[in-house]
Amino acid sequence: MSGPTTGTRSKGGKGRRGKGEELMVPRADFDSYYGRPVIKAPSWKDRDIAGYFFTGGLAGAGSVLAAGAQLTGRRTMAKALKVSSLAAISLSTAALINDLGRPDRFANMLRVCKLTSPMSVGSWLLAGYGPMAGAAAASAVTGRLPRVGAAATGAAALLGPAVATYTAVLAADTAVPAWHGAHRELPYLFAASATAAASGMALVVSPTRETGPARCAALLAAAADKAATTAAERRLGMVAETYHSGKAGTLMRWAQALTVGGAATAGLLGGRSRPAAVAGGLALLTGSALTRFGVFHAGMASAEDPKYTVEPQRERRRDREREVRAES
Numbered sequence: 613m614s615g616p617t618t619g620t621r622s623k624g625g626k627g628r629r630g631k632g633e634e635l636m637v638p639r640a641d642f643d644s645y646y647g648r649p650v651i652k653a654p655s656w657k658d659r660d661i662a663g664y665f666f667t668g669g670l671a672g673a674g675s676v677l678a679a680g681a682q683l684t685g686r687r688t689m690a691k692a693l694k695v696s697s698l699a700a701i702s703l704s705t706a707a708l709i710n711d712l713g714r715p716d717r718f719a720n721m722l723r724v725c726k727l728t729s730p731m732s733v734g735s736w737l738l739a740g741y742g743p744m745a746g747a748a749a750a751s752a753v754t755g756r757l758p759r760v761g762a763a764a765t766g767a768a769a770l771l772g773p774a775v776a777t778y779t780a781v782l783a784a785d786t787a788v789p790a791w792h793g794a795h796r797e798l799p800y801l802f803a804a805s806a807t808a809a810a811s812g813m814a815l816v817v818s819p820t821r822e823t824g825p826a827r828c829a830a831l832l833a834a835a836a837d838k839a840a841t842t843a844a845e846r847r848l849g850m851v852a853e854t855y856h857s858g859k860a861g862t863l864m865r866w867a868q869a870l871t872v873g874g875a876a877t878a879g880l881l882g883g884r885s886r887p888a889a890v891a892g893g894l895a896l897l898t899g900s901a902l903t904r905f906g907v908f909h910a911g912m913a914s915a916e917d918p919k920y921t922v923e924p925q926r927e928r929r930r931d932r933e934r935e936v937r938a939e940s
Contacts, residue, residue: 654786654788654911654912654915656711656908657711658905658908658909658912659707660707660708660710660711661707661711661908662904662905662907662908662909663703663704663707663904664704664707664708664711664779665779665783665802665904665907665908666809666900666901666904666905667700667701667703667704667707668700668701668704668738668775668776668778668779668806669775669776669777669779669802669803669805669806669809669810669900669904670696670697670700670806670809670810670813670897670900671696671697671698671700671701671704671741671745671772671775671776672697672741672771672772672773672774672775672776672777672806673772673773673776673803673806673807673809673810674693674694674696674697674700674772674809674810674813674814675693675694675697675741675745675748675765675768675769675771675772675775676769676772676773676810677689677693677810677811677814677825677826677829678690678693678694678697678748678765678768678769679765679766679768679769680769680825681693681814681818681822681825682762682765684825686818686822686825688818688819688822689814689817689818689819689822689823689826690752690765691752691753692813692814692817692818693810693813693814693817693818694745694748694749694752694765694768695749695752695753696813696817697745697748697749697768697772698745698746698748698749701738701741701742701745701775702742704738705738705742708738731782733778734778734779734782737771737774737775737778738775740771741768741771741772741775743764744764744765744767744768744771745764745768746764747760747761747764748761748764748765748768751764773803776802776803776806776807777799777802777803777806779802780798780799780801780802781795781798781799783798783907783911784798784799786911787915788911788912788914788915789848789851789854789911789914789915789920790848790851790854790855790907790910790911790913790914790915790920791907791911791914793847793848793849793851794844794847794848796847797840797841797843797844797847798840798844798907800836800839800840800843801837801840801841801844801903801907802904803836804833804834804836804837804840805833805837805871805899805900805903805904806900807829807830807832807833807836808830808833808834808837808871808874808875808896808899808900809896809897809900809901810826810829811826811827811829811830811833811875811878811893811896812830812874812878812892812893812894812895812896812897812899812900813893813897814826814829814893815827815830815878815882815889815890815892815893815896816889816890816893816894816897819886820882820883820884820885820886820889823878823882823883823889824883826878827878827879827882827883827889828879830874830875830878830879830892830896831875831878831879833871833875833896834871834872834874834875834876837868837871837903838868838872841855841864841868850919850920851914851920853920854910854911854913854914854917854920855906855907855910857913858909858913859909859913860906860907860908860909860910860913861906863902863903863905863906863909864902864903864906864907864910866899866902867899867900867902867903867906868899869899870895870896870898870899870902871895871896871899871900871903872899873892873895873899874891874892874893874894874895874896874897874898874899875892875896876892877891877892877895878892878893878896879892
């Protein structure tokens with residue numbers, strides 16, 4: 613790593629470091645070898661991978677809401693969410709395969725199951741969840757084999773939370789600062805965003821009389837989304853700048869506004885007005901999609917700028933030195 617070095621001297625002229633130390637030269641700038649990125653950004657396309665994040669979340673959370681709707685006798689909502697979850701997981705799988713380049717690469721990932729690999733676990737999740745979502749939707753549409761459909765609905769609901777959040781683990785498992793630094797909060801953010809999307813879908817496709825649980829879920833999702841985002845930014849420190857600047861910043865601001873606005877519209881007016889419910893639902897769906905795209909672009913920005921890799925390492929080293937001094 614290049615850049616000017618720093619030195620200190622005490623006000624008393626002695627070489628000992630202390631409270632009175634002052635810089636002899638300016639502190640080093642954030643830099644790397646010829647200004648090149650310290651790490652290589654993933655060769656992912658936003659349309660494929662951010663779309664994969666969003667549709668997977670919509671599918672997984674939608675299956676959970678569909679199971680709840682079925683148990684409470686909301687048949688129209690349950691049927692619509694089962695169909696939307698099947699469509700979403702199909703799009704999610706197609707986006708992943710398109711990013712991989714060849715369909716056989718997805719099949720090759722199923723040759724082994726490696727629990728320490730988020731990609732391997734995710735591939736098996738998709739392989740197990742997809743048929744369950746398909747069977748649940750087919751039974752709901754045709755009315756045939758209701759027991760098989762009920763069992764498939766339950767299985768999809770059990771796998772749904774993992775399908776909705778494993779992509780956060782997949783992203784955080786990389787060296788990308790904006791993702792890896794928020795590895796604890798990112799799954800919660802994805803879960804909240806997925807719940808907002810599924811609630812929005814329920815509001816759009818269901819009659820108003822059945823949308824009570826979806827409206828409650830939307831309000832909880834909006835609050836959880838804000839809390840997870842705030843916690844992630846606090847942990848990230850200076851790397852959180854990537855979530856506020858550039859393309860990612862624009863996307864995240866719109867995502868927050870649409871998520872909160874959609875939840876408020878659905879909660880206050882969605883129970884009495886069908887147009888308000890649809891408007892709130894569309895805002896929630898859009899806000900969830902923009903959240904995934906915003907997180908994607910923040911990660912790419914943090915990988916491309918050396919300072920977001922260099923300075924966090926310095927901060928961790930300084931923290932460790934302070935801990936050692938405190939223990940001694």
